[in-house]
Amino acid sequence: MSHDATSSTTPYTHPTSLPLSTTTFTPPPSLHFPSTNFVISASTLSFHPPTQRVLIVADTNHSPTHYFLPRGRKDTNESLPAAAIRETFEEAGFSVSLLPSAHITLQPSPPTPQLHTEAFWIALLPYPARKGILPRNVGGVNIYLAHYFLGVVEDTQRDANYGKSFTGKHESGYDGRLVGVEDAVSLLSSGKFEVRRGDLVWKVDGKEVRWEEIPAGDGGAMEAVMVWKGWGEVLEWGIGKRVLEWGMGKRVLE
Numbered sequence: 001m002s003h004d005a006t007s008s009t010t011p012y013t014h015p016t017s018l019p020l021s022t023t024t025f026t027p028p029p030s031l032h033f034p035s036t037n038f039v040i041s042a043s044t045l046s047f048h049p050p051t052q053r054v055l056i057v058a059d060t061n062h063s064p065t066h067y068f069l070p071r072g073r074k075d076t077n078e079s080l081p082a083a084a085i086r087e088t089f090e091e092a093g094f095s096v097s098l099l100p101s102a103h104i105t106l107q108p109s110p111p112t113p114q115l116h117t118e119a120f121w122i123a124l125l126p127y128p129a130r131k132g133i134l135p136r137n138v139g140g141v142n143i144y145l146a147h148y149f150l151g152v153v154e155d156t157q158r159d160a161n162y163g164k165s166f167t168g169k170h171e172s173g174y175d176g177r178l179v180g181v182e183d184a185v186s187l188l189s190s191g192k193f194e195v196r197r198g199d200l201v202w203k204v205d206g207k208e209v210r211w212e213e214i215p216a217g218d219g220g221a222m223e224a225v226m227v228w229k230g231w232g233e234v235l236e237w238g239i240g241k242r243v244l245e246w247g248m249g250k251r252v253l254e
Contacts, residue, residue: 031124031143038143039127042084043071045120045230046096046151053178054227055153056188057092061173067187069223070176071146081117084149092176093162099150101237115237121148121226125216150230153178181231188224200228 046055059066070091074083081098088096100115107118127144158176166172179187182195193200193209200209211225 041073041146042080043148044084044088044151047234048153054184058175059173093158095154096151099152101233119147120150185224189221
């Protein structure tokens with residue numbers, strides 16, 4: 001029996017148990033890289049449920065302003081969750097903690113669903129070679145593997161020392177902000193997406209946004225989808241007994 005992932009031309013169909021849009025696609029060929037050719041990073045989708053806001057960063061050095069989720073490389077021997085929390089604090093200036101949820105994961109888990117803090121999303125992105133950091137660039141290919149975790153903003157007051165540890169021109173314009181979830185979707189997607197009647201849609205034609213259709217090169221649109229999907233998990237598994245109005249109905253945060 002062949003285990004060559006590139007030999008099959010049969011489209012891959014998502015398991016029906018997964019809460020994804022019904023679609024098919026052909027998986028990419030297997031990829032493998034030495035440690036000199038990939039970077040591991042971490043981020044959080046950090047929400048403040050009582051005010052229905054999410055934490056994003058505005059890079060005011062860009063015109064127009066560029067918006068993104070706080071994210072950065074993990075340090076050697078640092079865990080991914082710790083890196084996600086640290087990078088969020090450093091880039092956005094707010095203290096956060098991971099949000100336990102029961103989102104579906106392909107990681108082995110007990111038969112009975114339990115709350116966990118596994119990564120909610122990942123992104124595999126190209127990473128430019130940097131002199132002195134990636135000396136063994138093979139064929140111009142480097143990979144940036146980003147892990148996104150669900151989080152909760154612990155304090156809505158930004159740290160008083162925010163920005164003092166920034167290094168480099170690229171960080172000088174960073175401005176961490178808590179914004180409404182719908183506003184974040186619009187800002188991150190550069191106005192391409194909006195929420196209509198509780199659904200994330202393309203602004204141009206009102207069609208539903210499907211994560212499978214977002215190219216990896218459009219980081220803002222990709223993160224906008226993450227925020228919307230993450231907010232759904234917060235409403236499903238969030239903390240504190242509170243009823244939130246969302247879209248056409250109500251859901252209870254247990």
